[in-house]
Amino acid sequence: MEMMSDLRSMGADALIALPSVVVIGGQSAGKSSLVEAVSGINVPRDSGTCTRCPMECNMSSDATSWSCTITLRIGFDSNGLDLQKPTNVRFGPKIIDRSEFEVWLRRAQAALLNPNVASSTFHTKTVEELRNIKNTLKFSRNVVCVSIEDPDATDLSFYDLPGLIQNEEAEIVALVKSLAEHYTEKKNTIILTTIPMSDDMENQQSMSLARAADPNGRRTIGNSSGVLTKPDTLGTGAINQRRKWVEIIEGRSDDHTLRHGFYCVRLPDDAERALRLSRAESQRRAAEYFDTTSPWKDVTDRHRFGIPGFVSDVSRLLIRLIEDSLPQLREDVDTLLAKCIKDCNELPPPLENDPQIEVLGRVNAFCDVFKSFANGSHEDKRLAQRNRALYAIFKRDIRGTAPDFRPFDEPEDYVPLDDTEEKMTLTERDPGVKVMGIYDIRRVIHEAIGWELPNNVPYQAKANLIAEFTKLWVAPSERCLAGITNVLDQIIDTLISTHFGRFKVLEEYFGNLIRIQVDLCKARAKDAVKTALELETTAPHYTQNTHYLQVLREKWLAHYKTVRTRPLQYKAPVHQFEEAEGPIPFKIPEAPYCDEEKKPASSKKSSNGMFNTPNTPAKPETPEAKALRALAEAGYASLRVSDLARLLPPDSFEAELVVMADVRAYYHVAYKRIVDHIPFTIEHALHHTLANQLSQSLLTSLLIDAASGSNFSERMKELVSEDASIAQRRVMLSTRKQRLLDIRRRLMTFSNSV
DSSP states (O other): OHHHHHHHHTTGGGTSOOOEEEEEEBTTSSHHHHHHHHHSOOOOOOSSOOOOSOEEEEEEOOOSSOEEEEEEEEEEOTTSOEEEEEEEEEEEEEEOOGGGHHHHHHHHHHHHHOTTSOGGGGTTOOHHHHHHOOOSOSOOSSEEEEEEEOTTSOOEEEEEOOOBOSSSOHHHHHHHHHHHHHHHTSTTEEEEEEEETTSOGGGOHHHHHHHHHOTTOSSBSOSSOOEEEOGGGSOTTOHHHHHHHHHHHTTOOSSSOOTTOOEEOOOOOHHHHHTTOOHHHHHHHHHHHHHHSTTGGGOSOGGGBSHHHHHHHHHHHHHHHHHHHHHHHHHHHHHHHHHHHHHHHHSOOOOOSOHHHHHHHHHHHHHHHHHHHHHTOSSOOHHHHHHHHHHHHHHHHHHTTOOEEOOSSSGGGBOOOOSTTSOOOOSSOOTTOOEEOHHHHHHHHHHHOOSOOTTOOOHHHHHHHHHHHHGGGHHHHHHHHHHHHHHHHHHHHHHHHHHHTTSHHHHHHHHHHHHHHHHHHHHHHHHHHHHHHHHHHSSOOOOSOHHHHHHHHHHHHHHHHHHHHOGGGGBOOGGGTTTOSSOOOOOOTTOOSOOTTOOOTTOEEOTTSOEEOTTSOOOOOOHHHHHHHHHHHTTOOSOOGGGGGGGSOOOTTHHHHHHHHHHHHHHHHHHHHHHHHHHHHHIIIIIIHHHHHHHHHHHHHHHHHHHTSSOHHHHHHHHTOOOHHHHHHHHHHHHHHHHHHHHHHHHHHHHHHO
16 A cells, blocks of 8 residues: 555556546545544535545554645646646644644645645644635546554555535536546446445436446446445335345345445434544444444345455455556556657757857758758759659650651641651650641741742751751740759758757748748849850851751651552541541551660661561562662662652652651750750759759858857857757656656555565
8 A cells, every 4th residue: 555655646646547546526426524423533524526636545554643744646636637746745743633624624625725825824724714715626637645654444545536516517527527537437447336335326317427437347446336324214115126235235136236245334313423422432333333223234244344345345446456466567667668768769969069069060960961862962863863753754844845847738637757767756745836837848848938039948947947956945944943942941841850950940941041041042044044044046147067967867858769669558537537626646656765875775777778677577678678688789878768868750849848847856956955955054053053052052151150249159059049849859768668667666666575
C-alpha cells in the first residue's frame, strides 16, 4: 500500500494503470457512511453534494496510535488539463485528534476548488466560512490525499469520488460523470458501487457506469449491484424485497451474479452518529442486527454481512491485484521509458556552439550543398535528374514543331513525311503546325514576291515559313522554364528546412533572403531565355554549319522529288478520314521515335545505302538498289540514292520543292541548336548564377542587418534561439523521463525488498 501511495504521489497513475479501489454511488446511497465506516473518519455531510473532488484514502495499521496527514496532489491545471508532473503540497499539520479531521478535509477541498488562492489561506477557515465561500470551480480533478495511521485499521487504499447526481444542470451532471469515468475506465481498478436497498438496483446510475466500465464483471465487486446499504430501511412487510436481496447476496440471482459477490452493511444512522460511537461499537451493533433480523440471520455465509468481512476481502483482493500486476507494471514502465528516451534522442540537441559560429556555419553549409546540387556532384541527384527529364520533354516538344510539308495537291490525303528515310513518324506534333501542300508553298512564295526578277524565289518566303515554326518554340521554352523553377523551389525549400529548420527564427530569416535571390535569378533566367528565343525567331536566320545544312537540303529535295513520282505509295489509309473532323497523323508501326540521323541500334548499313537487320533473311533488291548497281557498272560509281532524284524529269513545282527542302533543312539545324541552347541558358542563368552569388549575398545581408542593430552577438543569439515548441517538448520529455525513472526505481526497490 505504501508503494502504491508513493507511485501515485509521483504521478504514476497518469502513465500506467495502477491497481486501485474506487468507491462510486449516487446521492443518498450511503457512500459517505460507508467511507466513514471503512476509514474510521468523519467526512463532510451537507445538503446536496459535499464531495467535490476525489479523495484518496490510504490506511495503514503499522502504528501505535491514530494520526492523519493531508496532502494536495495537483496533477491538473485550472482548465482540467494534465500537468507534466504532479505537485504534492502538504496541507496543514499532522492531525492527531479525530474530531479535527472533518474541518481539515473541508479546508483541503476548498483549496482545490480555488486554485488561484494560496492553499495556506484556508488553514484557519471555520466550517461556516467554508460553507459561504463562492468557489472558483464546482468540481476539481485534483486529489485530496489522506494518509491514516490506525492500529485498528485494515491495510487498504481507495478513492472516494463525488456522488453521481441527476437533478442538476446538464453540464454539472456530465462533469461529475466524466470524473467517475476517468477512474473507473482504467484497468486494474476495483469498482465498489454503493447501492441503497431502499431503492431498486436498476434505478442506480452508478450501476450503469460500473456495467459500462466492466461489462463482464471481472474486476468489480459490483457490476449491477455492489455494497448494499440501508438494509434496516426495509420494513417487516417488505417480504418480497427482502427475499430478492437475499437471493442477490447468496449469488442465486440470475440477473445479478458477480465474480466477487455482494456485501451487505448496516451503517450508523444520524442518531448513532450524534453519539459518536466507536468503530468497535458500531460494528457490534451492526453484527447484532444481522444476527437477529430476518431474513439476514438465516443466510449461511455470515462473511457477507458487516464492514469487517467486506474490508478484509477488499484488502486481500487489492493486495492480490497488486501482486499480479507488478510484472506488467514494470513492463509498461520499461516500454514507456524506452519510447521516451527514443523521443528525446530524436530531438535536436541543445545548441553548444557559439551563436555566430552556428549561424555562419549553417549559411556556408547551405551554399556549399546547393552548389553541389547545381553541379550535379552531390550524392542527391534529384535536381539534375528532374531537370534532365524536363529538358527531354522540351526537346520532344521542339521536335513536334517540325514543318509538315507534303508535296502534293491535297496534302491531307497523304501521310506525313517526318524524315528522309521514312523510318519515323512524329507521334506528338504541336497543334500549331499546319499541314502544307505544294499549292500552300506556292501561295507563300506568291505573297512574298516584290521586285525580284522572274525565276527568282524571294528569300522572304523562306523567312516567313521559318517564322511559322520558330514562333512555336516560345511556349515549350516557357513551360520548360516553369517546370525547372518549380523543381528549384522544392529543392530550395527542402534545403532551407534541412539547414535552418531547427531554429525557426533563423529559418524564416534566411528563407526570405534566399527566396529573394531565387526570384532575382528566376527573372534573370526568364530574360535570358527570351533573348535566346529572339535569336531564333528574328532575323537574320543564320548558321555556320553550312555543310550539315547543305547535306540536309539535298536529302530533303531528293526525297520530295522521289515522293512526287510515287504518290500512291504515300496515300493515307482511307479509314483515317472516315468520321474524322481533321487529318489523323499516319503511323508506321515499325518506325521508332528518333532523330533523323539516328539509326536503329540493330540496323547495319549495306553497300547500297539501305539498312538490313542482322540475323534476318535478306530483303529483295529494291529498284533504287538495282539502279545504283547498274550505274556503277556503267562507270558512275559512289552514287547515293539521293543522287537518283537528279535523273527525274523536270518538275513544274521545282521552286516550291526547293523552298520546302531549304526550310526543312534549316529547321533541323536550328532545332539541334535550340534544344541545347535553352537548357544551357537556364542552367547558367538560374542555377549556376544563384549558386555563385548566394553565399556573398546572404553574408552581406546578414552583416548589414546586424550592423544596423546595437549588438551583433545578441542578434546572432536571437537567430539561433530554439523554437519554443522544441524547447517545451525537450523539457516535457526530460521531466517524463525522470518521472519514469523514479517510478521504475520505486518498483524495483519493492521487488528487491520482497
